[in-house]
Amino acid sequence: MTGKEIRAQFFNYFQRNGHALVESSNLIPRNDPTLLFTNAGMNQFKDVFLGMEKRDYLRAVSSQKCVRAGGKHNDLENVGRTARHHTFFEMLGNFSFGDYFKKEAIAFAWAFLTKELGLSKDRLYVTVYTDDDEAADIWHNQEGVPRERIYRFGEKDNFWSMGDTGPCGPCTEIFWDNGPGTGCGSPDCAVGCDCDRYMEIWNNVFMQFNRSKDGVLTPLPKPSVDTGMGLERISAVMQGVTSNYDTDLLQGIIRHIEKVSGKKYRDDEKDDVSMRVIADHARAVTFLICDGVLPSNEGRGYVLRRIMRRAARHAKMLGIAEPVLYRVVDAVNMMMGDAYPELLEREQYVKKVILAEEERFIETLDRGLAILNEETAALKAKGEKVISGEVIFKLYDTFGFPVDLTADIVESEGFTLDEDGFALCMEKQRVKARENWKGSGETGLADIYKELHGTGVSTDFLGYSEQTAFSTIS
Ligand code: ATP
Numbered sequence: 001m002t003g004k005e006i007r008a009q010f011f012n013y014f015q016r017n018g019h020a021l022v023e024s025s026n027l028i029p030r031n032d033p034t035l036l037f038t039n040a041g042m043n044q045f046k047d048v049f050l051g052m053e054k055r056d057y058l059r060a061v062s063s064q065k066c067v068r069a070g071g072k073h074n075d076l077e078n079v080g081r082t083a084r085h086h087t088f089f090e091m092l093g094n095f096s097f098g099d100y101f102k103k104e105a106i107a108f109a110w111a112f113l114t115k116e117l118g119l120s121k122d123r124l125y126v127t128v129y130t131d132d133d134e135a136a137d138i139w140h141n142q143e144g145v146p147r148e149r150i151y152r153f154g155e156k157d158n159f160w161s162m163g164d165t166g167p168c169g170p171c172t173e174i175f176w177d178n179g180p181g182t183g184c185g186s187p188d189c190a191v192g193c194d195c196d197r198y199m200e201i202w203n204n205v206f207m208q209f210n211r212s213k214d215g216v217l218t219p220l221p222k223p224s225v226d227t228g229m230g231l232e233r234i235s236a237v238m239q240g241v242t243s244n245y246d247t248d249l250l251q252g253i254i255r256h257i258e259k260v261s262g263k264k265y266r267d268d269e270k271d272d273v274s275m276r277v278i279a280d281h282a283r284a285v286t287f288l289i290c291d292g293v294l295p296s297n298e299g300r301g302y303v304l305r306r307i308m309r310r311a312a313r314h315a316k317m318l319g320i321a322e323p324v325l326y327r328v329v330d331a332v333n334m335m336m337g338d339a340y341p342e343l344l345e346r347e348q349y350v351k352k353v354i355l356a357e358e359e360r361f362i363e364t365l366d367r368g369l370a371i372l373n374e375e376t377a378a379l380k381a382k383g384e385k386v387i388s389g390e391v392i393f394k395l396y397d398t399f400g401f402p403v404d405l406t407a408d409i410v411e412s413e414g415f416t417l418d419e420d421g422f423a424l425c426m427e428k429q430r431v432k433a434r435e436n437w438k439g440s441g442e443t444g445l446a447d448i449y450k451e452l453h454g455t456g457v458s459t460d461f462l463g464y465s466e467q468t469a470f471s472t473i474s
Pocket residue numbers: 068073075084085086087088089091200201202203228229230231232233
């Protein structure tokens with residue numbers, strides 16, 4: 001089954017079961033400054049769960065564009081390292097707004113996986129929240145899942161929240177065993193191990209509370225259900241592969257990267273990592289720009305910029321000297337254009353924005369890398385392992401290297417960054433900038449992108465204006 005067919009079957013199954021098909025919302029959350037990017041299918045229904053908004057349906061099904069590259073759910077550092085995490089992915093979900101609850105949600109999920117998709121029960125496991133005996137009993141008594149295949153975990157894994165505040169509740173998750181020979185290989189490897197063997201495919205959240213700023217949980221007006229299953233992960237399962245990158249959804253893009261790089265996937269592990277990172281980042285960048293984010297030095301735009309610059313560096317590692325990411329847009333649109341027609345509508349605009357950003361960065365990438373190489377060589381000679389704040393700052397300020405990019409580049413050689421030293425340099429610059437501020441005009445990035453802005457898509461991010469360049473380091 002192709003990814004497209006799985007998405008269609010998911011819609012079909014839940015529509016047959018009384019769910020209204022709802023379109024994905026934009027990646028920029030509407031009226032929600034608590035959220036960096038849309039990170040789950042339930043985001044657009046937040047106010048419905050909270051009882052503040054009514055819809056003319058009580059059950060919904062959707063496939064939601066998600067980006068997890070900052071904020072509470074951040075997988076940027078996982079990309080290229082695991083076979084199952086992306087910055088951009090699609091989340092299939094079914095929702096009940098005060099209609100059905102645990103029993104029905106579990107029945108739907110199990111029937112979809114084992115009957116509709118025909119997955120073998122022998123390779124499925126489930127988890128429930130520590131004290132959720134009710135869910136554990138439903139799995140066992142109603143669905144016949146043996147007790148030893150039902151695991152219990154605490155807050156971190158089995159209590160889902162979209163952010164620090166908002167709707168939340170205990171959840172039950174379904175895992176697929178990729179089989180012996182996959183994952184970490186440890187004899188202790190089991191469900192809950194953070195490797196690729198036991199892969200979480202579907203989370204069913206029993207939405208019951210609203211968490212306030214001070215952490216207090218207030219019961220929601222009506223218990224509800226919110227579920228999320230990664231389309232790329234379930235596609236991997238259905239296509240008999242153990243990496244999301246081997247599914248048709250990502251392979252279509254990797255084929256294109258092979259063409260533009262002249263390299264073959266699976267010839268060299270290091271090149272493969274770069275190809276995967278570029279494939280992942282190309283999707284994220286295309287969708288983010290399409291949805292109105294523009295590269296900038298703060299907030300959402302800075303997350304986008306960091307993703308683009310990581311991709312540019314990996315393109316360079318593949319030996320590609322000229323801008324390339326904007327060309328990968330074609331592959332993304334070919335794979336996703338029918339499900340998300342907005343991609344095709346804004347294709348030219350998206351390419352223009354990417355090309356402008358790539359051209360800017362390519363000019364300084366080589367010089368920045370040379371400086372970094374000199375630095376690491378000098379440190380090695382001295383037997384030291386910490387990149388100084390001054391060097392990190394120079395790369396950041398003069399060569400446009402986001403701090404996490406620098407960290408990413410030197411990490412494999414065992415270097416760490418002097419974060420405090422960097423923070424000090426940033427502070428010094430801030431003070432200096434304040435001193436020089438009076439009387440100067442507004443110039444910079446805003447102007448550079450003004451022209452592109454004219455096409456009618458705009459960024460309207462409200463929060464995170466003080467997000468630091470270090471936000472994903474810790
Ligand atoms: P994991 O533990 O694997 O990081 P999660 O618990 O953070 O996943 P949830 O917030 O429960 O994920 O999201 C619901 C589903 O979305 C997951 O079960 C998974 O199928 C999918 N998913 C989550 N994060 C990603 C990602 N970064 N890339 C692809 N799919 C993802």
